[in-house]
Amino acid sequence: MNKLKKKKCHICKVKFSYYNSTQAVCSPVCALKLVQQKNEKAYDKETKRLKESIKTRADWLNGAQTAFNAYIRVRDRNEPCISCGTTKPVQYCAGHYFTRGGHPELRFSEQNVHKQCNKNCNLELSGNIAAYRVNLIKKIGVEAMDWLEGPHALQNLTIEDAKEIKQYYRDKTKHLKGEIEFMT
Ligand SMILES: [Zn+2]
Ligand SMILES: [Zn+2]
Numbered sequence: 001m002n003k004l005k006k007k008k009c010h011i012c013k014v015k016f017s018y019y020n021s022t023q024a025v026c027s028p029v030c031a032l033k034l035v036q037q038k039n040e041k042a043y044d045k046e047t048k049r050l051k052e053s054i055k056t057r058a059d060w061l062n063g064a065q066t067a068f069n070a071y072i073r074v075r076d077r078n079e080p081c082i083s084c085g086t087t088k089p090v091q092y093c094a095g096h097y098f099t100r101g102g103h104p105e106l107r108f109s110e111q112n113v114h115k116q117c118n119k120n121c122n123l124e125l126s127g128n129i130a131a132y133r134v135n136l137i138k139k140i141g142v143e144a145m146d147w148l149e150g151p152h153a154l155q156n157l158t159i160e161d162a163k164e165i166k167q168y169y170r171d172k173t174k175h176l177k178g179e180i181e182f183m184t
Helices: 028-053 059-075 118-124 130-138 140-147 159-183
Strands: 007-008 013-020 092-096 113-117
Touching: 059 092, 059 113, 059 159, 092 118, 113 118, 113 130, 130 140
Parallel strands: none
Antiparallel strands: 007 013, 092 113
């Protein structure tokens, strides 16, 4: 006589006897739940795949920019506005010295982007660039400034590049936040 083997139901975790080794669940009720679970997972995966497949290069670059800017905000958390020097509790942004439109090759340059007050300097004074320049030289030094204001090769960033940049800055921000937490 065959002794029945037992295993744990994949859904309800109850031990059950099975005849067929491919049987993963204890009952028709759990079998139904298993199918639903698999369908939901497949659905989520497919939705994600579809969403990503319709993303354009510009979408991916925007995603990378969001991750990059988030890093700048954490890096400069204790800095004043690069242009006017305010430390008031106003809204701050990651302000580009050379604009993204004018110098797309510098849109992900850490030397080119610094914490800035959003309303006054970024928006109303279009970056408040003269003051930005003075304080930027103080912050990064003459050499880095020369590099920044020098010629730059055009980058033709692909979707894959944008994905890598996004991941790189997500990791970098996470790492930095971990260090900050450790220090405080
Ligand atoms: Zn079960
Ligand atoms: Zn400002």
